[in-house]
Amino acid sequence: MSSTKRGILERLNAGEVVIGDGGFVFALEKRGYVKAGPWTPEAAVEHPEAVRQLHREFLRAGSDVMQAFSFYASDDKLCNRGNEAKEKFTGAGINKAACDLAKEVAAEGNAITLGGLCQTPTYLSGKGKKATQEVFLKQAKVFVDNGMDFLLCEYFEHVEEIEWAIEVCKTLGKPVAATMCIGPEGDLHGNSAGDCAVRMVKAGADIVGINCHFDPFVCLEGMRKMKAGLDAAGLKAHLMVQPLAFHTPDAKKQGFIDLPEFPFALEPRIATRWDMHRYAREAYEIGIRYIGGCCGFEPYHIRAVAEELAKERGKLPKGSDKHDMWGQGLRMHTKPWVRARADRKYWETLCPASGRPYSASLANPDLWGVTAGNEDLMQQVTATSEEEIKKLIARKA
C-alpha cells in the first residue's frame, strides 16, 4: 500500500462509503473473454488488455476497490470437468497476472486492491477441512505476495466452508472481508443468515455480508437479517453487499443459478440504473458502507450507485462527465418527446415493459435440492460425457 493511500478499514472506520466494483465474469463473457460454464479467469493472462479496460471502466464509474480478476482461479477449478485452463496456465500464474492488472489500474486512481477466494470443488466433493484449506492458502498467498491490500472470501454457500477460508486468510495479516452468496433463507446447510454473519465475525472477518445469487432487494433483506443477528449477539462488524444486477424475486434458496434463464437468457432481468439508485439508498439506510455489485453489474450500474451517494461521499465519479443524473442529458436530444424525459419522476416511477408478450414475469426455478456432500455434487477432472449429459437432461424433463 502506498504511504498515502488509506486502507479499507481506515476508510470504513471513518464512516466513509466504499464502493465496490461490478461482475467481471459476466461482463467479460459478453465481451468474449470468459467461457460460461467453467467461468474461470484465464483472461488475465490471455487478454490482459480486456481485463485492464474493464478495471478502468469501474474505476471511472466510482469503484474504490480494484479486485484482482481471480474468480474461481483455484487449481481444482481450473481443471474441473474438462476445463483445459490448467493445462495452459497455473492457478498461481493467473492470480499473479490478475494482481498486476488490479495494481496497475488502482494506481491510476485512489483505489485499493483486493484478492478474493471463493468456494471450491474440493469442499463440494466432501474432501474435508485440511484439503480445502490447502487450496485456499495456496491462492491467498499469491494475493499477499503480490501486494493486495486486503482479502475477500466471497461466493460461499456453506458457512462452514467460509469459516475455513476466513481462518486461512486471518493467518496472513491482512484485513479480511467475507460475503456469502445466500439470501434471507440462510445457507444451504440450514443456518440462518443471522447465524452466518455471527459465525463469519467469530471466525475473524472484519467486514461481513452477502454477494451474488440474488437481486439487490433480496440481498438487502438478507443483510437486514445479518445485521439483526449481529446485534442480537452483541457483535460489531462492517457490513458489505455486492448483489446481482438481475431481478430475482422468484429465486428460491440457491438463487439465480436455479432460474431457468441462468446463464444465457437473463437479459430481461437486467436491472436499470434507476433500480441501482434505489438499491444504493436502501443499502446506505440499513447502515451498509461497503456497497458494490456482482454478476450483471456493468460500469453504469456502479456509476449509478456512486451518483446516488454523491452527497454522502462528497464527490461524483469521473464517469459522470458522460452522464447527467436523472436523465438530464436528454435535454440535448433532438426529439422533443425524449427531451420531456429529462425528468427524475419519469424514471423513478417507470415500470419498464419487456417487449416479450409470450414471456411470463416470474419463472419456476429448478429445485434439485442437492447440497455439499450430495453425490450429484462430486466434481471430477474428466469432461462430462455424452451419457452423463443425456441422463441429466432426461432427469430435468
Place this chain on the structure above:
Amino acid sequence: MSSTKRGILERLNAGEVVIGDGGFVFALEKRGYVKAGPWTPEAAVEHPEAVRQLHREFLRAGSDVMQAFSFYASDDKLCNRGNEAKEKFTGAGINKAACDLAKEVAAEGNAITLGGLCQTPTYLSGKGKKATQEVFLKQAKVFVDNGMDFLLCEYFEHVEEIEWAIEVCKTLGKPVAATMCIGPEGDLHGNSAGDCAVRMVKAGADIVGINCHFDPFVCLEGMRKMKAGLDAAGLKAHLMVQPLAFHTPDAKKQGFIDLPEFPFALEPRIATRWDMHRYAREAYEIGIRYIGGCCGFEPYHIRAVAEELAKERGKLPKGSDKHDMWGQGLRMHTKPWVRARADRKYWETLCPASGRPYSASLANPDLWGVTAGNEDLMQQVTATSEEEIKKLIARKA
C-alpha cells in the same frame, strides 16, 4: 486498402456473408464514455483505449467490418442544444481519430473499414439540400482522406435526406451502402419501405437496407418489403440489415425512440444470443448477406450471428474459443441441473421471464407525430432552458 484484402463488393459479389459490428454509442454509454442525449463520439479522441477495445471485441466476435466510431459526428450535431463537444474538438478531428482506430484494429484481422454518415440537425431544421449536402461532404471527405474502404449512409428517417447523402458519397469513388432507420411502415414522409429501397438504389447505393429503430424481426419484415420493392422495380442491389438488440413489437413508426423505456430503461427488452441465432438464420434466408447490429448489440450478439452462420461462412469467429454453441460450455458447470441445460432445445424454446411482476410486456409509445419540417424539430445551439423542459414535460403528461 491492402493489396490482399478483398473489398466489400468483391465479397458480396462472391456471395459471401459479411458480418457487421454492433452498436458503439449504446455499448460505450454503459461503459462510461458516451453521453446519452447528444450521443456524440468524442470518445475517439478522449478515450481511444475504450473505443479500440470495443473494436477488438467485435473483431473477435466475427465482424468483418470495422466502422469508424463517428456516429453523429457532424459539426452541426456536436454543438446542438448545449453539447460542448464542438468547443473541445472539431468534427474533423473526431472523425480522423475514429478512422485511425478502425484501421488499427482492422489490421489485426482480415477486416475492412467503413466510414458512416447519418441524419443531420441541418436537414431536420429544414435548411435545404445545399446546406445539408455540405455537412455530408465535409464528413465524408475525412473518411476518404483517411483511407476508409467504403462509405455508409445510415440512420436516416427520410428517404429524401439519404438520397442527398448517397449522391454526395457517390462523388467520392467508394462503394456506398445505405440503410434507413425505418420499419415495415416506411419513412416519416409516408414513403413505403419498398419505395425507399428503390430510391436509394437509383440514387446510387450499391448496398441497401435498414438499421436501428426496431428489433431484428420487425426490421426483417421491413427488409422483405424492400426486397419486394426492388424486385418489382427490376432493380438489383445487395441487402444489408443492422437492427436493434431490443425487442420492440410495440413500437410504432418512429421506432424505439418513442417507447417509454428509451433510452434508460430498455434492459428488459435486450435480446438474448438465442434471439440472434434466429435473426441470423431468417436474415440469411431472405437473401441478406450483410448482417450486423446496431444499438444494444454487444459483442456476444455478433458472435451468435457468426456462430449461426459458421457453416455458410466456413469458419467460427475467434471469440468462440470462449463459447461452445448452444450452451455446451455448461457441461463444465459444477451444478448438475445447470449441466442439464447444455441442450440446444432448452435454449431454443425458453421464453425468459422478466423478474418484474409489476411491469407489463408491452408499452404505449409516445406518438407526437412530428416529422422533419415541423417546428418542434427545429434544432438550436443553445442548451434547452428550464422553461422549455417544463413545457415539454407538461405536454407529455
Place this chain on the structure above:
Amino acid sequence: MSSTKRGILERLNAGEVVIGDGGFVFALEKRGYVKAGPWTPEAAVEHPEAVRQLHREFLRAGSDVMQAFSFYASDDKLCNRGNEAKEKFTGAGINKAACDLAKEVAAEGNAITLGGLCQTPTYLSGKGKKATQEVFLKQAKVFVDNGMDFLLCEYFEHVEEIEWAIEVCKTLGKPVAATMCIGPEGDLHGNSAGDCAVRMVKAGADIVGINCHFDPFVCLEGMRKMKAGLDAAGLKAHLMVQPLAFHTPDAKKQGFIDLPEFPFALEPRIATRWDMHRYAREAYEIGIRYIGGCCGFEPYHIRAVAEELAKERGKLPKGSDKHDMWGQGLRMHTKPWVRARADRKYWETLCPASGRPYSASLANPDLWGVTAGNEDLMQQVTATSEEEIKKLIARKA
C-alpha cells in the same frame, strides 16, 4: 308479434340502436346446464328455469332481442361424436322449447324474438348444398312456426355455407340477419371480410356482420373491412356485431378456439365492463346499430353497452337500478380508499393485473390449418375412441 311491438327492421331503419344479448352456452356452462364440447342447448327442455332466468337477466341488462336458446340444435349436431342429446330429445323439441322461453320473457319487456341457425357438421363433413340446406330448413321452420320475429344465420366460418343458410331463410318471409365468426383476415376459404359482407347481402341478408371468435376490438376491425367492402360494392345493409367477451389479440384466423386456453382457462381474458363501454362507443361510431355479445358476455357486459349508449337510446336499462355508472356506487363503500375509486378516469385508465405472475400475456395458438373438406374435420356419430384421442394428443405435443 304484438300489434304494438316494432320489428327489427323498423327499428334499424329508424336509426335506433338495437342491443343484442350475451352468450348463452358459456354462461350456462358455468351455471351447470350446458356441456362444453358438444355445446348443445338441451337445457331449454331439461332446465327451463335456468334458461328463463338468463333471458330475464339480459332483458334487465338492456337487450332488445330475445334469441331462442337453440345454438347448434340441428339434428346432426345433437348426435355428433357420442352426444346423447338426440336420444333424449328431438332437435325440433329443443327448438320449440327455446322459442317458448324466448317469447315468454320477451313479453315481459319490449323485446323482439329471434331464431338462429349456425354452421353444421353436415357442411363440415362435405355433404354438399342439398343436404346442408335440408338441415337448415328443418330448424328454421320451427322458428317460424313458433312465431320468432326474425331469423339469424350466425357463427359460420365459410361464406359459402352462410349463403346457403341465408337462401333458406329468405324463403320463409322473415327479416334475415347474418353474422360470420371471422376476423379481419376473412373466412377459412380465403374470402376477405369485405367480400363475405358483399356475398351475404347479395344472398339476401338484411343485416350483416360478425359474431364470436374474436374480442370486441378485433371484431370491429373486421367490421370496418366489411363496411368498406359494402361501400365499394355500392351495397347498403344494416351492420351487426356480437363479439366475444374475451381478449384475443393473439388469436389467428380461426379465433379463440385455437388459443390454448379454450374453453376451460379463458378466465384471465374476460373483458371488464369498462372494455365494453369502449367497445360500444367504437361500434356506434363505425355506424353499427345492432350491438350485442357472444361467448363470455354476461348480463353486466350487456348492461355496460346499454349504459354507454344511454344517451343515444334515450334510456337506461332496468338493471341500472343496481349500477351507478363509472363506479359511482362505490360512494356507499365502507372503506375510504374504495370510495376514492368512484371516479370515471380511474376505471377508464386502469390496466388490470392478472394476479398470475407465471402466466404470459399472449399465447401461441394451435394452428392445425384444417378447413371444411379436410379429412380431420369429418364428423361422426360414434364417440371419439381412446385411440383417436391418444393420436390427437400425441399429434399436438
Place this chain on the structure above:
Amino acid sequence: MSSTKRGILERLNAGEVVIGDGGFVFALEKRGYVKAGPWTPEAAVEHPEAVRQLHREFLRAGSDVMQAFSFYASDDKLCNRGNEAKEKFTGAGINKAACDLAKEVAAEGNAITLGGLCQTPTYLSGKGKKATQEVFLKQAKVFVDNGMDFLLCEYFEHVEEIEWAIEVCKTLGKPVAATMCIGPEGDLHGNSAGDCAVRMVKAGADIVGINCHFDPFVCLEGMRKMKAGLDAAGLKAHLMVQPLAFHTPDAKKQGFIDLPEFPFALEPRIATRWDMHRYAREAYEIGIRYIGGCCGFEPYHIRAVAEELAKERGKLPKGSDKHDMWGQGLRMHTKPWVRARADRKYWETLCPASGRPYSASLANPDLWGVTAGNEDLMQQVTATSEEEIKKLIARKA
C-alpha cells in the same frame, strides 16, 4: 331440520367433507341484482327468482349448505352512506325472505341451511360492544326464528368483533361457525392468525377458519397458521375455508379490497376450475373438512371442488351430468385440436395467458393503513358528498 337430515356437526364429526356455496353478492352483481358499493341483499325481496336460481345452481354444483342471502343485511348497513335499501325494506324483512329461499331450495336436495352475520358499521364506527351485539342479536334471531340449521359469523377483520358475534350466537342454541377475512398476517389489530383461531374457539365457535379477502392459496397459508395455533393451544375445532375465486398474491393485509382492480376490474384474476381442483385437494390435505367459496366463486368453481373430492365424498354432484372431468367433454368437439385437449395433464399444467399485453401481472395495493377506530372509518347515514369524494380522489392520487 327434517328428522332425516343430518346436521352440520353430525356430518363433520363423522369425518365427512362438507361443501359450502359460492359468493352471492359478486355473482348477483354481475347478473344485475346487487349494487357494488353497498353490497346489500335486498334482492331476496325484490327478485327472489334470481336468488332462488343461484341457490339451485350451487345445489346442483354440490353445495351441502344453503346460506341465506343476508350478507350485510344489518340495519346499520342498509342505511349507510345513502343506501336506500332500509327505506324500502327492513333488515328483518330481507333476512326472513332470504331464509325462506334458502329453505325452499335446501328442501330440493339434501342441504342444510345457514344464517350468517358479518362485520358491522356500528363496530367500525367505534360504538362499542353493547351497541354492536344488539345489531348481531337482532339479525341472528331472525335466522333462528326462521329455522336456519346453524349460524355463521363471517367476514370479520377484527377478532374482537367476531368474539362478540360468536357470544351472541352461542346464546341461541345452534352450532356456530366463525370465519375471519384475514390472511396469514392475521387481523387488523395485529393478532396472529393462530391467536384469532384460538380466540374464536374459546368464544364458543364449533367451526373456525377464514373466508373472503384472499385467493385459495393465500387463505390456505392462513389456515395452516390457524391449525398450528389451535394445536399449540391444545384446542380442537372443525376447520372451514371459503376463499375468493380471484388470484391475489399481491394483496397485503387487507386483502383484495386494496387491490386497484377491486371491484370492477378483477376479471383477469378469476380462478379457473383447475385452480379449484388444486385448492380442494390442498385444503383436504390440511385437514379442512368444510370447504366452500366466497366472492368470485361461481357454480362451476364449486362443482370443481366437488369433483376433485368425489372419491372422498363417494359421489359426484348433479351438475356433473353436464361436465366430464378434466376436459373429457371435449371429445365431442368438432375441431380435432380441441379434442386433443381432452387431457388432464394439458389443463393441469397450462398457465393461461391474459390477452392483455399492456397489463402487469401484479399490482401495488392501496395501503391506507386505517383500521377500526380510525376516523376515516366512521360510517354515516348521509350519502358521500361531492366534496368528500373529491378529497378522497385527491388523497389517492
